Amino acid sequence: MDSDEGDREPLSRRAEWSDVIPLPQDDGPNPVVPIAYKEDFRETMDYFRAIYQADERSPRALCLTREAILANPGNYTVWHFRRLVLQALNADLYEELDFLQQIANSNAKNYQLWHHRRWVIERLGADARAKELELNKEILSRDTKNYHAWSHRRWVLQALGGWEDELDYCHCLLEQDVFNNSAWNQRYFVITRSPFLGGLKAMRESEVRYTVKAILAQPINESPWRYLRGLYKDDIEALVNDPQVFSVCLKVMNTKSNYIFALIMLLDLLCNDFQPSQEFRDAVDALWTSDTHPLDSDLAKAICYILEHVDSLRAGYWMWRKSKLPQAA
Amino acid sequence: MESFGSLTLTQRDQIMVEQQVFSILKTFYEMPPSSQSVMMELQREDHVEYLTKGLKHLGPNFCVLDANRPWICYWILHSIALMDEFLDPELEDNIIDFLSRCQDPDGGYGGGPGQMPHLATTYAAVNSLVTLGGDKALSSINREKLYTFLRRRKEPSGAFRMHDGGEIDVRACYTAISVASLLNILDDDLVQGLGDYILSCQTYEGGIAGEPGSEAHGGYTFCGLATMILINEVDRLDLSSLIDWVVFRQGVEGGFQGRTNKLVDGCYSFWQGGVFALLKRVHSTKVEQSVLLPGEEDSGAESLQTTTSSDEGEEDLNEDSSQAVSHFDRRHARVEPLFNSLALQQYIILCAQEPGGGLRDKPGKSRDHYHTCYCLSGLSVCQHSWSADEDSPPLPNAVLGPYSNLLEPINPLYNVVLDRYQEAHEFFTRS
Numbered sequence: 001m002d003s004d005e006g007d008r009e010p011l012s013r014r015a016e017w018s019d020v021i022p023l024p025q026d027d028g029p030n031p032v033v034p035i036a037y038k039e040d041f042r043e044t045m046d047y048f049r050a051i052y053q054a055d056e057r058s059p060r061a062l063c064l065t066r067e068a069i070l071a072n073p074g075n076y077t078v079w080h081f082r083r084l085v086l087q088a089l090n091a092d093l094y095e096e097l098d099f100l101q102q103i104a105n106s107n108a109k110n111y112q113l114w115h116h117r118r119w120v121i122e123r124l125g126a127d128a129r130a131k132e133l134e135l136n137k138e139i140l141s142r143d144t145k146n147y148h149a150w151s152h153r154r155w156v157l158q159a160l161g162g163w164e165d166e167l168d169y170c171h172c173l174l175e176q177d178v179f180n181n182s183a184w185n186q187r188y189f190v191i192t193r194s195p196f197l198g199g200l201k202a203m204r205e206s207e208v209r210y211t212v213k214a215i216l217a218q219p220i221n222e223s224p225w226r227y228l229r230g231l232y233k234d235d236i237e238a239l240v241n242d243p244q245v246f247s248v249c250l251k252v253m254n255t256k257s258n259y260i261f262a263l264i265m266l267l268d269l270l271c272n273d274f275q276p277s278q279e280f281r282d283a284v285d286a287l288w289t290s291d292t293h294p295l296d297s298d299l300a301k302a303i304c305y306i307l308e309h310v311d312s313l314r315a316g317y318w319m320w321r322k323s324k325l326p327q328a329a
Numbered sequence: 330m331e332s333f334g335s336l337t338l339t340q341r342d343q344i345m346v347e348q349q350v351f352s353i354l355k356t357f358y359e360m361p362p363s364s365q366s367v368m369m370e371l372q373r374e375d376h377v378e379y380l381t382k383g384l385k386h387l388g389p390n391f392c393v394l395d396a397n398r399p400w401i402c403y404w405i406l407h408s409i410a411l412m413d414e415f416l417d418p419e420l421e422d423n424i425i426d427f428l429s430r431c432q433d434p435d436g437g438y439g440g441g442p443g444q445m446p447h448l449a450t451t452y453a454a455v456n457s458l459v460t461l462g463g464d465k466a467l468s469s470i471n472r473e474k475l476y477t478f479l480r481r482r483k484e485p486s487g488a489f490r491m492h493d494g495g496e497i498d499v500r501a502c503y504t505a506i507s508v509a510s511l512l513n514i515l516d517d518d519l520v521q522g523l524g525d526y527i528l529s530c531q532t533y534e535g536g537i538a539g540e541p542g543s544e545a546h547g548g549y550t551f552c553g554l555a556t557m558i559l560i561n562e563v564d565r566l567d568l569s570s571l572i573d574w575v576v577f578r579q580g581v582e583g584g585f586q587g588r589t590n591k592l593v594d595g596c597y598s599f600w601q602g603g604v605f606a607l608l609k610r611v612h613s614t615k616v617e618q619s620v621l622l623p624g625e626e627d628s629g630a631e632s633l634q635t636t637t638s639s640d641e642g643e644e645d646l647n648e649d650s651s652q653a654v655s656h657f658d659r660r661h662a663r664v665e666p667l668f669n670s671l672a673l674q675q676y677i678i679l680c681a682q683e684p685g686g687g688l689r690d691k692p693g694k695s696r697d698h699y700h701t702c703y704c705l706s707g708l709s710v711c712q713h714s715w716s717a718d719e720d721s722p723p724l725p726n727a728v729l730g731p732y733s734n735l736l737e738p739i740n741p742l743y744n745v746v747l748d749r750y751q752e753a754h755e756f757f758t759r760s
Contacts, residue, residue, distance in 0.1 A: 179339035181589040230533025
């Protein structure tokens with residue numbers, strides 16, 4: 001792709017390839033979805049096919065796979081074969097990392113690249129860890145939500161360690177952008193899986209405090225609300241009984257602004273036997289200004305009704321939620 | 330009140346997209362009704378032209394999809410089928426021939442002739458052939474060999490690997506199971522452990538990730554849910570938190586985002602919107618939606634309250650008339666979609682259509698065959714979202730714009746047009 005017709009010497013004119021008969025693609029007499037390949041591309045792939053069919057795992061094959069990958073980084077067959085050649089030649093995998101770095105600059109969202117990187121790091125082991133986590137941070141600095149980069153980062157942590165600074169890294173990203181859901185997700189990953197922290201239950205109280213702060217700073221931000229709920233995964237009773245949780249709902253509702261997620265959290269608490277004090281009832285009532293449509297006496301039903309109106313995009317969902325409410329005792 | 334400078338990157342990006350979308354909507358609402366009618370039309374002819382051209386010729390820049398050609402076939406064929414259009418028999422034959430050349434002698438399909446077989450391209454090839462339909466297309470699939478290929482891709486964890494030495498993720502699981510199910514070669518060996526793996530990919534947010542620990546994501550949520558339904562383990566998922574996550578992926582633009590706090594993208598019209606179509610097939614009290622009787626107009630809290638489920642309303646009737654009532658009910662049975670079908674249709678029609686043919690991610694992005702396929706698939710899901718079953722055509726008010734916008738219904742588990750699925754199902758059950 002980078003090589004112009006002018007710069008690159010055709011393989012057919014390179015001495016070291018003179019013994020190879022290029023193998024054209026068998027598209028048949030009436031090709032469909034035919035790509036009008038540039039001549040360079042066609043030639044590279046014709047030679048690759050020849051080498052691949054012959055299963056030639058040589059230094060020149062390695063060079064050829066580099067050319068083919070640069071021409072189309074999505075060709076998983078070429079990547080796979082390159083791995084076979086690297087193994088056969090017992091090649092320097094640190095050099096391979098440099099090659100990957102080059103491609104990552106323009107192909108940060110390519111599955112094959114990341115999978116290959118994982119394969120290389122797996123073989124290099126713990127020595128590669130620190131640099132890898134640093135390089136990964138660089139890629140994330142350009143796109144803080146790159147799905148592949150995050151998955152790779154988690155894989156490195158689990159396979160090779162390096163957990164010590166990860167929670168700080170999450171915090172750093174959240175300071176830059178508290179709406180970064182990938183950073184929240186990573187935070188969850190760290191607090192649940194890091195061998196240096198005590199696990200979800202042990203981390204819960206401090207995490208709730210952290211999350212409540214984030215919520216109060218930006219109540220419209222969905223990420224910390226889901227994170228808060230996630231801190232009580234499989235332990236709904238503890239969620240309902242945590243004063244930090246029901247207090248933040250009340251606080252946000254009382255601001256009468258950006259309160260949708262607070263209402264929703266309160267609804268979830270009520271569905272799990274939360275016993276609201278009068279303050280909650282008053283706060284909900286205060287959000288509803290119509291006299292013509294009074295709110296239901298059942299607080300959960302009232303909340304569903306309000307949500308149908310203030311979150312009207314999801315009116316169908318709120319009507320369904322209402323229909324699923326346990327009938328009031 | 331924030332000063333503009335203190336907005337985060339997420340907020341700034343979101344505002345930019347909202348501005349673009351609202352500007353399109355504002356222009357639309359200010360037009361005279363006659364112009365509005367034109368804007369609300371699905372530009373079928375233009376889309377079909379764009380798509381059929383792609384079957385016959387692709388420019389040099391498509392070399393980046395040189396390992397994805399069965400996908401290009403599927404995106405184009407499925408889009409054309411959704412619009413109930415047909416191809417020249419000769420072109421169909423050429424497609425069957427081409428896909429045969431992508432088929433590996435040991436089973437499965439690669440991204441092009443001579444390439445290693447890969448689960449995603451296998452999925453795309455099989456779906457293409459099912460969409461073409463007919464004995465020639467369907468019998469061109471070497472099922473026995475394909476089964477062995479699927480077995481080779483099976484991992485001890487229960488998941489699947491995309492290709493020999495390839496990556497493991499929820500997409501690989503879906504593509505394998507979708508193909509196995511369609512071809513009637515799904516067995517216990519393919520299924521074992523798979524439910525555990527997918528369950529481990531459901532995140533604290535409720536959606537499903539590509540791998541354990543990753544972020545909840547629309548594409549993987551579709552894949553994970555469809556797989557669990559196909560292997561009959563859907564009740565193991567936390568469906569209420571899944572539903573809660575996915576309904577919040579629909580934004581003010583009307584379209585869906587792939588992940589929390591990310592931008593709307595037309596392709597999620599299917600990956601996220603399709604989740605609702607899948608859920609209609611899940612018969613569990615957790616997700617049961619009230620069935621509206623014929624004659625009742627759509628949404629309003631009232632109609633939901635007067636809705637009778639099949640046992641509630643019939644307690645006074647004797648058995649014969651209750652049978653008659655339920656038979657009558659089913660033919661025009663409707664449900665209220667859990668997502669905002671009209672808002673999504675509006676996004677697809679007004680914001681995702683490219684003048685001149687093709688559909689796109691969002692205004693400002695270019696059209697491509699992938700987005701054309703998934704925007705149209707999502708549109709079909711929307712139009713059929715009030716139907717409790719597919720035996721009756723949608724009412725006019727289910728279809729935004731002229732009724733001629735109506736697309737063919739799909740089987741959401743595989744994302745193939747329902748008629749073609751039924752033909753394939755019969756074919757592979759017989760043989």
